[in-house]
Structures are given as structure tokens and as C-alpha cells.
Amino acid sequence: MDFYKNTLSNMQKSAKIMKLDSEVLETLSHPQKTLIVSVPVRMDDGSLKVFEGYRIQHSELRGPFKGGFRYLPDVCLDEIKALATEMSFKCAVVGIPYGGAKGGIKCNAKEMSQGELERLTRKYVQAVYQIVGPEHDIPAPDMYTNSQIMAWFMDEYSRLVNKYQPGVVTGKPIEVGGSLGRDSATAQGGVYVLQDYLNTLDEKDRKKDYKVIVQGFGNAGMHAADILHGLGFTIVGVSDSRGGLYNAEGLDVQQVIKDKKTKGSVTECNEGKCLKPHEILEQPCDILVLAAMENQVIEENMKHIKADILLELANGPTSFEADEYLNKKGVVIIPDILANAGGVTVSYFEWLQNQQSYYWPLEEVKVKLKRIMQESFARVNKFQKEYKCSMREAAYISAYDRLEKAMKLRGSGANLRCKIYR
Numbered sequence: 001m002d003f004y005k006n007t008l009s010n011m012q013k014s015a016k017i018m019k020l021d022s023e024v025l026e027t028l029s030h031p032q033k034t035l036i037v038s039v040p041v042r043m044d045d046g047s048l049k050v051f052e053g054y055r056i057q058h059s060e061l062r063g064p065f066k067g068g069f070r071y072l073p074d075v076c077l078d079e080i081k082a083l084a085t086e087m088s089f090k091c092a093v094v095g096i097p098y099g100g101a102k103g104g105i106k107c108n109a110k111e112m113s114q115g116e117l118e119r120l121t122r123k124y125v126q127a128v129y130q131i132v133g134p135e136h137d138i139p140a141p142d143m144y145t146n147s148q149i150m151a152w153f154m155d156e157y158s159r160l161v162n163k164y165q166p167g168v169v170t171g172k173p174i175e176v177g178g179s180l181g182r183d184s185a186t187a188q189g190g191v192y193v194l195q196d197y198l199n200t201l202d203e204k205d206r207k208k209d210y211k212v213i214v215q216g217f218g219n220a221g222m223h224a225a226d227i228l229h230g231l232g233f234t235i236v237g238v239s240d241s242r243g244g245l246y247n248a249e250g251l252d253v254q255q256v257i258k259d260k261k262t263k264g265s266v267t268e269c270n271e272g273k274c275l276k277p278h279e280i281l282e283q284p285c286d287i288l289v290l291a292a293m294e295n296q297v298i299e300e301n302m303k304h305i306k307a308d309i310l311l312e313l314a315n316g317p318t319s320f321e322a323d324e325y326l327n328k329k330g331v332v333i334i335p336d337i338l339a340n341a342g343g344v345t346v347s348y349f350e351w352l353q354n355q356q357s358y359y360w361p362l363e364e365v366k367v368k369l370k371r372i373m374q375e376s377f378a379r380v381n382k383f384q385k386e387y388k389c390s391m392r393e394a395a396y397i398s399a400y401d402r403l404e405k406a407m408k409l410r411g412s413g414a415n416l417r418c419k420i421y422r
């Protein structure tokens with residue numbers, strides 16, 4: 001099943017459970033705006049290459065559009081649609097005053113020079129600047145986009161509108177309006193939710209030593225391994241796009257991070273047995289942290305998953321079929337729209353700090369993030385008990401509850417739709 005169909009299936013299933021007004025489901029099943037742009041870039045060898053870029057604004061029922069943009073060779077409209085839709089639900093789950101959006105450019109960022117990436121980013125801003133802005137749509141990092149790219153984005157946008165606008169984008173470097181704690185926010189938010197979930201378990205179900213595998217060693221995965229290791233969890237496996245590393249006794253996480261940073265891959269570390277990228281998912285562990293990308297736990301491998309708990313730090317890592325199968329088996333899945341919402345929550349803090357030109361200490365960011373994640377988990381938990389459903393279904397219900405109220409209060413003007421094509 002493709003990613004967008006997957007998202008729609010999750011939405012429909014939860015809507016049915018809570019008997020949601022069909023007009024709310026119908027409205028949220030269509031993004032408000034779709035923009036497709038051509039991004040011409042002068043490459044280092046002197047040639048001109050035209051890349052395809054997207055920005056999809058799904059819903060602004062609860063506030064300005066919000067969501068990252070990614071640079072990937074096979075990014076497509078349906079993938080961005082799914083991610084934009086999930087952003088609306090994610091922001092509603094944690095109750096931050098934003099709608100959802102997502103963007104992307106079809107390109108191979110890994111093979112581009114810094115100069116090419118800068119020109120690509122600036123051209124993309126020139127193509128989308130009329131529909132973004134601190135009060136309209138606020139992009140952020142996602143796969144293969146980072147704080148440097150956000151700095152270029154902010155600079156180009158500020159130039160185009162002729163005023164300093166740090167709040168147009170989040171995930172910026174600290175020196176140009178970023179927030180302390182944004183780097184580790186996705187992982188930290190997920191860990192707060194995981195800890196809260198573990199605290200709901202009876203004494204007899206609670207283990208002393210949880211064995212954890214982290215799939216994906218980008219921003220979310222690396223920080224998750226580091227934070228969990230620091231809390232006393234045993235990290236038995238990690239992986240990146242090149243392969244996996246497994247050691248049933250536990251890995252020295254600091255060494256793995258060092259090797260990843262200096263040698264480019266976790267497979268360069270001598271700490272454990274090297275595996276093919278997908279094999280890591282099937283190794284023995286208690287908690288599997290999915291921090292790579294969408295569609296990783298699918299029909300083909302779902303029967304080989306050994307973990308009791310899945311923590312979805314990536315967006316859409318579990319397919320609809322695999323989700324149904326694992327739920328029946330009793331595996332607990334902490335769903336993406338809750339588990340990885342720490343990232344956009346600290347993006348919200350960054351935007352608030354930009355609006356006020358007043359910057360918070362790290363401690364304040366952490367305390368506020370913890371409170372939001374704990375309240376959001378408690379609310380999802382309440383809906384889960386009320387509807388006797390999975391945590392994913394309860395998270396969607398929790399979001400629908402807020403989205404529906406906003407829609408009813410704002411009236412029919414709120415769901416005006418329009419599409420822009422190039």
C-alpha cells in the first residue's frame with residue numbers, strides 16, 4: 001500500500017471508531033493547496049539542471065501551515081501529501097496552534113556540493129516565497145535538509161520581502177535565531193512518551209533492562225540512541241542506509257556515534273556484527289525505534305519483528321497491514337503523530353522566540369517540551385481507554401477532536417479549498 005493510501009486508511013479507521021462527522025473526514029482527506037514548481041540550478045560544472053519541487057498545504061484550521069521539506073531523489077507528490085496530512089494531525093495531537101504542510105525537491109542531496117545545495121535552496125525559496133511566511137506557512141528540516149539549509153532559506157526569504165524574518169522557518173542554527181534543544185527534540189519528545197508509556201505498565205510487565213534497536217542514524221536516531229543509552233537502556237542494534245550493527249551484549253553508543261561522524265556509517269564501527277540494512281529490524285530486542293523513513297515495517301517482514309514495542313520517530317514507518325497484524329499480536333506501537341511530535345513542538349518554541357526576539361535557556365525548552373509530551377500522551381491514553389482501540393487510533397481520535405472543534409467554530413469558510421498548479 002502506498003504511503004498516502006496508508007495515511008487515509010488510518011484516518012478512515014479512526015473516524016469510524018469515534019463516529020466522526022463525515023464532512024470533517026471528507027475535508028481533511030484533501031489538502032488545501034498543492035504547489036508544484038520548477039527549480040533551475042546552475043551546477044558546478046556549468047550545466048543547468050531543472051529540479052521539481054513541491055509544497056503542499058494540507059490544513060490551516062488550527063493555525064498557520066507547518067511542516068518540513070525534504071531533498072530526496074524519489075520524492076513524489078503522494079508522499080508529500082501523506083506527510084502534509086500527518087503534520088495537521090501531529091500538531092493537533094500535541095495541541096500546538098498550527099496546521100499541516102510539507103515540501104520537497106526531487107534531488108540527490110548526497111551527491112551535490114554545498115554551493116549547489118545553496119543555489120537549489122535559494123531558487124526553491126524564490127519559487128514558493130509567496131505562499132510561505134511566519135504567519136502563513138513555516139517550513140523546517142526533514143530528510144536530507146539541515147540547519148544550514150534553513151539558514152539559507154531564512155536569508156533568501158528575508159531578502160525577498162526586504163525585512164529580517166527569522167520566523168519564516170524553524171530548525172535554524174542558534175546563531176541566526178534557532179532554539180536550544182531543537183536538534184534533539186524529536187528524539188527527546190519520543191523518549192518522554194516512551195517513558196510515560198512504560199510507567200503505565202504493571203510492575204510484573206516492567207523490565208529492568210530493556211534492549212533497544214534503533215533503525216536509522218540521522219538526527220532522530222542518533223539522538224534517540226544517545227538519550228536512551230544515557231538513561232540506562234541497552235542499545236543492542238543500530239543501522240543506517242549502508243547497513244546494521246548488532247551486539248546482543250550492548251553497543252558502546254558513544255563509539256558508534258564517533259565512527260558514524262568520522263567514517264560515515266555505523267557499519268564502520270567494530271563493536272558488533274554487521275548486517276544488511278533491513279536485517280536489523282528482525283533482530284531480537286524489546287523496543288524497536290523506527291527512525292529511518294516511511295514503509296519499513298511492511299507485509300514482507302512483519303512476521304519477523306521480535307520487539308514488543310515500536311517507537312515511530314520516522315513518519316509512516318509502519319504500513320497499514322503491518323500495523324493491523326502487529327496490533328493483533330499484542331505489539332504496542334507508539335505512533336508517529338505522537339512519538340515524533342517533539343520536533344515540531346520545539347519548532348513552535350523556536351517560532352515563539354523569533355516573534356519575541358527573546359531566547360530561552362535549554363532548561364526552559366526541556367521543561368516545556370516534557371509537559372506538552374506528557375499531557376499529549378495522557379490525552380491519547382484517555383481516548384485509548386474510552387474507545388478500547390490502539391494507540392495510533394487514539395492519537396488520530398485525539399487530533400480529530402481538536403480539528404473538528406476548530407472546523408465547527410470557524411464555520412464553512414474554514415474549509416475553502418483551492419489548488420495551484422504550475
Ligand code: GLU
Pocket residue numbers: 066067068069138139140141142143170315340341343344345347
Ligand atoms: N520534519 C519534522 C516532522 O516531520 C519537523 C517539522 C517541523 O518542525 O515543522 O515533524
